Amino acid sequence: DAKTTQPPSMDCAEGRAANLPCNHSTISGNEYVYWYRQIHSQGPQYIIHGLKNNETNEMASLIITEDRKSSTLILPHATLRDTAVYYCIVLNNNAGNMLTFGGGTRLMVKP
Amino acid sequence: DAGITQSPRHKVTETGTPVTLRCHQTENHRYMYWYRQDPGHGLRLIHYSYGVKDTDKGEVSDGYSVSRSKTEDFLLTLESATSSQTSVYFCAISPGTSKETQYFGPGTRLLVL
Numbered sequence: 093d094a095k096t097t098q099p100p101s102m103d104c105a106e107g108r109a110a111n112l113p114c115n116h117s118t119i120s121g122n123e124y125v126y127w128y129r130q131i132h133s134q135g136p137q138y139i140i141h142g143l144k145n146n147e148t149n150e151m152a153s154l155i156i157t158e159d160r161k162s163s164t165l166i167l168p169h170a171t172l173r174d175t176a177v178y179y180c181i182v183l184n185n186n187a188g189n190m191l192t193f194g195g196g197t198r199l200m201v202k203p
Numbered sequence: 204d205a206g207i208t209q210s211p212r213h214k215v216t217e218t219g220t221p222v223t224l225r226c227h228q229t230e231n232h233r234y235m236y237w238y239r240q241d242p243g244h245g246l247r248l249i250h251y252s253y254g255v256k257d258t259d260k261g262e263v264s265d266g267y268s269v270s271r272s273k274t275e276d277f278l279l280t281l282e283s284a285t286s287s288q289t290s291v292y293f294c295a296i297s298p299g300t301s302k303e304t305q306y307f308g309p310g311t312r313l314l315v316l
Contacts, residue, residue, distance in 0.1 A: 134309065134310070137307065138305060138306060190236075190248050191248075191303055194245060195245065196245075
């Protein structure tokens with residue numbers, strides 16, 4: 093599975109958009125980009141995933157660059173409850189691979 | 204939230220005693236997983252199940268066994284608990300269509316003295 097690189101921490105003002113970047117320059121054509129987050133003391137929470145087209149759901153938007161070497165998770169109006177560690181994971185979901193959670197980005201939403 | 208419960212939520216035990224953690228789901232999902240989370244290691248997969256009586260090992264399976272006799276229950280057993288198994292244990296489930304879209308339980312905090 094492709095390796096991902098995320099900044100270890102970011103801050104965001106409450107009510108503003110939070111843009112969390114992820115580099116995955118070695119991604120292959122059949123690998124998806126998944127985003128999860130983990131709020132303190134809770135289990136990880138699935139957010140969104142995509143292959144090459146941009147995706148949006150009720151939680152967030154996922155923007156994948158045309159060459160697929162990087163992506164950005166966007167929380168359009170961050171709230172204090174969005175403070176969490178965000179994990180970007182790249183893998184082939186048809187190959188029986190399991191999720192591997194790396195270091196992630198610790199997002200702090202501030203009032 | 205997906206219907207996943209874990210029991211117990213907290214447990215303190217002594218080295219050498221057996222411990223069983225239970226994961227229960229009400230979603231009828233095919234796949235179930237057990238992870239442990241430790242500082243500096245992130246989440247690591249212990250065992251997973253792809254159906255009743257069908258299980259396989261994950262990254263850190265030594266010292267753990269699992270059983271799945273019903274779709275809704277996945278049990279994790281520490282046959283003889285050690286201090287290195289002090290951790291937070293998370294159960295997760297996913298539908299058969301996408302194993303990577305997983306829904307996690309609230310976790311069990313286990314302390315082995």
